[in-house]
Amino acid sequence: MLDAGRHPNIDLMAYSEVESMEGESGAFEIRICRKARFVNEDQCTGCGTCAEKCPIQVSDSFNMGQGTRSAIYSWFAQGIPSTHTIDAKYCRQLNGKKCGICQKVCQADAIDFNQKDKIVNLTVGAVIVAAGYDIFDPSRIPEYRYRDQPNVITSMEFERLLSAGGPTAGHLNRPSDRTVIEEIAVLEKKAKKSEKMLGKYEEKYKMVSERFYRAFQSGEHGDEKDSVKWADKYKAYLEIKSKREALKTRAERFSTAKNLAFIQCVGSRDFRFYQFCSGYCCMHSIKEAIIAHEHEPETRSVIFGMDIRAVGKGFEEYKIRGGNHSNISYHRGRVAEIRGGPDNHPVVIYEDTISQTVKKEAFDMVILATACAPGKSLKKLASVLDAELDEFGFLKTNHLQPVDTTREGIFVCGCAQSPMDIPESVSQASSAASRAVQVLMTYRKVS
Numbered sequence: 001m002l003d004a005g006r007h008p009n010i011d012l013m014a015y016s017e018v019e020s021m022e023g024e025s026g027a028f029e030i031r032i033c034r035k036a037r038f039v040n041e042d043q044c045t046g047c048g049t050c051a052e053k054c055p056i057q058v059s060d061s062f063n064m065g066q067g068t069r070s071a072i073y074s075w076f077a078q079g080i081p082s083t084h085t086i087d088a089k090y091c092r093q094l095n096g097k098k099c100g101i102c103q104k105v106c107q108a109d110a111i112d113f114n115q116k117d118k119i120v121n122l123t124v125g126a127v128i129v130a131a132g133y134d135i136f137d138p139s140r141i142p143e144y145r146y147r148d149q150p151n152v153i154t155s156m157e158f159e160r161l162l163s164a165g166g167p168t169a170g171h172l173n174r175p176s177d178r179t180v181i182e183e184i185a186v187l188e189k190k191a192k193k194s195e196k197m198l199g200k201y202e203e204k205y206k207m208v209s210e211r212f213y214r215a216f217q218s219g220e221h222g223d224e225k226d227s228v229k230w231a232d233k234y235k236a237y238l239e240i241k242s243k244r245e246a247l248k249t250r251a252e253r254f255s256t257a258k259n260l261a262f263i264q265c266v267g268s269r270d271f272r273f274y275q276f277c278s279g280y281c282c283m284h285s286i287k288e289a290i291i292a293h294e295h296e297p298e299t300r301s302v303i304f305g306m307d308i309r310a311v312g313k314g315f316e317e318y319k320i321r322g323g324n325h326s327n328i329s330y331h332r333g334r335v336a337e338i339r340g341g342p343d344n345h346p347v348v349i350y351e352d353t354i355s356q357t358v359k360k361e362a363f364d365m366v367i368l369a370t371a372c373a374p375g376k377s378l379k380k381l382a383s384v385l386d387a388e389l390d391e392f393g394f395l396k397t398n399h400l401q402p403v404d405t406t407r408e409g410i411f412v413c414g415c416a417q418s419p420m421d422i423p424e425s426v427s428q429a430s431s432a433a434s435r436a437v438q439v440l441m442t443y444r445k446v447s
C-alpha cells in the first residue's frame with residue numbers, strides 16, 4: 001500500500017465511490033464521488049492533535065465497536081493516505097453547534113468545514129474490482145448467543161483484542177470484565193462529584209457529613225430544608241460508594257482470558273446460510289490461538305471444527321506446531337449450542353465424535369470463526385458496473401477465467417470473487433492486473 005501511495009503512475013482515491021459507468025471495454029467513462037473529509041488531505045500531517053482534543057467520542061468501528069474514537073479520526077494508524085477525516089454525522093460544528101476545536105489546534109491549517117463532495121470523471125481502459133467481503137452476522141445463529149453472552153465474540157473482535165494497537169493494548173480482558181471496569185470508572189466520577197457537593201455543606205456547617213448523617217437519623221436536625229437535602233445527598237453518596245466497592249471486590253478476581261474456545265464454520269458449510277467453506281478461518285483461528293499463547297503462556301485453546309482445513313504449503317505443519325507448542329487441542333464436531341454459565345463463562349455444548357457422547361465445558365471466552373459473506377456494497381457496485389453476481393452474491397466469474405467478470409473489461413480479485421486468504425488475494429490481484437493490461441494493449445493497437 002505504501003508503495004502504491006508513492007508510485008508515480010498510481011492515483012489513490014481513498015474515501016471515494018464509483019457512482020456510474022458508461023462506455024465499453026477499452027474506453028469506460030467512470031464518474032467517481034470523492035467524499036468530503038472536511039480535512040485537506042495534502043495538508044494533514046496525521047499528527048492526531050485534533051483527535052486528542054475533539055470532545056465527541058463515538059463507537060470505534062475499526063475496533064469492531066470495542067472502545068471509542070473521536071468525531072475527527074484516522075481509520076487506522078497505518079492508513080494511506082495518512083490523513084484524518086471528520087465524521088459529519090457526529091461533528092458538533094457540522095451539526096450547527098459551536099465547536100471548531102480541531103480547526104483551532106491544527107498546526108497544518110488542514111481543517112475545512114466548507115469542503116464538499118467532489119465529482120471526478122475518468123476515462124479508463126479496464127476496471128478491477130477488489131471490494132472484499134463482509135463478516136457473517138453470528139446472531140443469525142441464535143443457539144450461539146452472540147448478542148446475549150458478552151464473552152462470545154467474533155474472530156475479528158478477537159483480532160482487535162490481540163492487537164497492541166487495539167482497545168485493550170493486546171491484553172485479553174474479557175468484555176464482561178471490561179464493562180465492570182467501565183462501570184467502576186463511572187461510579188468513581190459520580191463519587192467525586194458527590195464529595196465536592198458534600199464538601200460545600202461540610203464547610204458551611206463545619207461538620208463532616210458522616211457525623212451530620214448519624215445525628216440526622218436520630219432526629220437531631222429535624223426537617224430543616226438544608227438538612228433534608230444534605231441527608232439525601234449523603235445517602236446517595238453512600239449508595240454510589242457501596243456499589244463501587246462491591247464492583248471493586250468483584251474486579252479483584254478478574255484476570256485475562258486464558259481458557260479459550262474457537263468455534264469453526266460459523267455460517268460456513270451450513271446449508272441454512274453459506275454452503276461453501278470460507279477457506280481462511282481454520283488457519284486464522286490457529287494463528288489467533290498461537291498469538292494468545294505467546295501473550296500469556298498459561299493460555300489453553302480448544303478449536304472445535306468438523307475438520308481442520310489446513311490447505312496450503314506449510315499449513316498442516318503450522319497446525320501441528322500449534323498443538324505441540326501452543327497448548328491447542330482440536331475437537332472434531334459441530335458445536336450444538338453455547339449457554340451462559342456462572343460468572344459470564346460461556347458453556348460450549350458439543351458432541352465428542354470419538355466417544356460419541358454429548359459433552360459440555362465452560363470457557364473464559366468463546367471465539368466464533370464467522371463466514372466470509374459477500375460485501376454489502378457489492379450488489380450496488382455490480383449493478384453500476386453491469387456485472388453479474390453469483391448465487392451467493394460474489395462477482396460471477398467462470399472457472400476457466402477466474403478473474404474475468406461477466407462484463408468484458410471488468411475484472412475481479414480477492415474476496416469480492418470468493419473467499420480466499422491474503423496470499424491468494426494478492427496473487428489473484430496480479431492475475432487481474434495482467435488481464436487488464438491485455439485489454440489496454442488491444443485497445444492501444446486498435447486506436
Ligand SMILES: Cc1cc2nc3c(=O)[nH]c(=O)nc-3n(C[C@H](O)[C@H](O)[C@H](O)COP(=O)(O)OP(=O)(O)OC[C@H]3O[C@@H](n4cnc5c(N)ncnc54)[C@H](O)[C@@H]3O)c2cc1C
Nearest residue numbers: 130131132133155156280284377414415420421422423425
Ligand atoms: C478474523 C480474520 C482474520 C484473518 N486473518 C488472516 C490471516 O492471518 N492471513 C490471511 O492470509 N488472511 C486472513 N484473513 C482473510 C483476509 O482478511 C482476506 O483474505 C483479505 O482481507 C482479502 O482481501 P481483499 O482485498 O479481497 O478484501 P478486503 O481486505 O476486505 O479489502 C476490500 C477493501 O475494499 C473496500 N471497499 C468495499 N466496498 C467498496 C466500494 N464499493 N468502493 C470502494 N472500496 C470498497 C473496503 O473498505 C476494503 O478496504 C482473515 C480474515 C478474518 C475474518
Ligand code: SF4
Nearest residue numbers: 054091092099100102
Ligand atoms: S469541530 Fe467537530 S471534529 Fe472538530 S473538535 Fe469539534 S466536534 Fe470534533
Ligand code: SF4
Nearest residue numbers: 265268277278281282
Ligand atoms: S476454513 Fe475451516 S472454519 Fe472456515 S469454513 Fe472452512 S472448514 Fe470451516
